[in-house]
Amino acid sequence: DAKTTQPNSMESNEEEPVHLPCNHSTISGTDYIHWYRQLPSQGPEYVIHGLTSNVNNRMASLAIAEDRKSSTLILHRATLRDAAVYYCILRDERGGSNYKLTFGKGTLLTVNP
Amino acid sequence: GAGVSQSPSNKVTEKGKDVELRCDPISGHTALYWYRQSLGQGLEFLIYFQGNSAPDKSGLPSDRFSAERTGGSVSTLTIQRTQQEDSAVYLCASSSLRGLQETQYFGPGTRLLVL
Numbered sequence: 001d002a003k004t005t006q007p008n009s010m011e012s013n014e015e016e017p018v019h020l021p022c023n024h025s026t027i028s029g030t031d032y033i034h035w036y037r038q039l040p041s042q043g044p045e046y047v048i049h050g051l052t053s054n055v056n057n058r059m060a061s062l063a064i065a066e067d068r069k070s071s072t073l074i075l076h077r078a079t080l081r082d083a084a085v086y087y088c089i090l091r092d093e094r095g096g097s098n099y100k101l102t103f104g105k106g107t108l109l110t111v112n113p
Numbered sequence: 114g115a116g117v118s119q120s121p122s123n124k125v126t127e128k129g130k131d132v133e134l135r136c137d138p139i140s141g142h143t144a145l146y147w148y149r150q151s152l153g154q155g156l157e158f159l160i161y162f163q164g165n166s167a168p169d170k171s172g173l174p175s176d177r178f179s180a181e182r183t184g185g186s187v188s189t190l191t192i193q194r195t196q197q198e199d200s201a202v203y204l205c206a207s208s209s210l211r212g213l214q215e216t217q218y219f220g221p222g223t224r225l226l227v228l
Binding site for chain 1 (some may be wrong): 206
């Protein structure tokens with residue numbers, strides 16, 4: 001399985017943008033990039049996913065490098081509620097065992113008031 | 114609508130006892146997953162159910178672990194003869210599996226402590 005690398009932790013201030021990086025240098029052409037986050041004492045929740053083009057939704061934006069070897073999750077205005085562990089996950093669209101999510105350690109985001 | 118629910122929220126048991134953990138997926142979701150999250154660790158896949166297909170049990174750590182899904186809805190994860198290393202948060206997720214990139218919706222988890 002293609003691996004992802006994320007910083008262990010990051011800090012941000014409330015109301016400021018946050019850019020969470022993810023490296024996936026061995027990504028294949030059929031891997032989608034997914035982001036989930038896990039708030040304290042809760043199960044993970046879906047944030048966003050994309051393949052090649054940048055994506056936007058109500059929660060965040062996903063910027064994907066042209067060579068797809070890295071991506072960045074962007075929270076436009078961090079709130080205290082955004083403090084969580086953010087996971088960058090690759091899922092192969094071709095099937096096989098890609099239905100299960102393979103979580104790494106993720107990035108622990110701290111948001112300061 | 115209602116999300117994935119799990120019960121109990123917390124379970125404390127003694128080493129050697131059996132425990133049952135329950136998951137109620139989102140109505141209409143055909144795929145159901147169990148994951149485990151040990152203290153300070155990432156989430157680890159345990160088992161996957163999809164419709165009437167044979168479940169993928171490849172993530173179960175030992176034969177003390179088993180799971181059932183009755184009627185294509187509720188699932189029960191059973192741990193027999195619990196050990197202290199079984200202490201973890203057990204998370205259930207479901208998805209509609211309309212496509213390969215479908216979103217998984219997670220429940221709040223069951224926190225299991227084996228004394």
